């Protein structure tokens with residue numbers, strides 16, 4: 001039987017870069033998937049999923065995705081200064097994966113994979129028509145890190161399907177985003193749990209909160 005305290009160590013200095021990447025990808029999970037649409041200087045539309053994606057700044061609103069290597073999405077964004085990020089919905093699982101195919105630069109993934117696009121409101125790049133959310137961005141900046149480039153996009157507008165918005169907030173049960181895990185694994189949203197943040201004021205007024213947590217962790 002494996003000792004539960006035993007650890008397997010993965011040291012990037014002692015591993016092949018590809019092998020370490022597979023470990024890293026398996027532990028930074030789940031990752032949201034940015035379905036990035038961009039246009040080349042020649043006008044060819046490009047659509048590709050990027051799971052190295054998150055919010056980079058609140059004010060001004062900035063999102064970021066990472067191009068591992070120099071790919072068409074990165075080249076297009078550098079050339080035109082615009083892109084959209086569509087949320088990757090569960091219903092389009094196979095289409096999202098198919099748009100990661102390494103088509104030549106002159107071919108449009110959206111067209112090849114049967115993913116209808118529709119015009120953006122504020123940028124000259126379309127969004128995925130069948131996705132409930134689009135984040136319309138202009139290029140803020142890029143940062144080169146080793147073999148990768150982080151692209152920062154200044155968010156100009158977010159559009160959400162009206163059916164997915166309740167009391168002013170987009171609702172997870174209507175967004176149904178996919179997430180990326182390690183290997184070829186993906187996940188759906190699963191169980192949604194709610195918990196409110198504990199202020200220190202409440203914490204100090206009610207010692208039972210901390211007592212219960214410490215008691216539970218003793219028994220674990």
Ligand SMILES: Cc1cc2nc3c(=O)[nH]c(=O)nc-3n(C[C@H](O)[C@H](O)[C@H](O)COP(=O)(O)O)c2cc1C
Nearest residue numbers: 048049050051052066067068071072073100101102
């Ligand atoms: C779910 C998923 C997530 C991906 N995430 C990334 C990513 O974060 N960065 C990246 O460079 N490639 C990522 N890829 C691979 C790219 O989508 C793939 O290389 C694609 O062909 C790039 O397209 P482009 O050359 O048209 O930009 C991902 C692929 C899949 C299926």
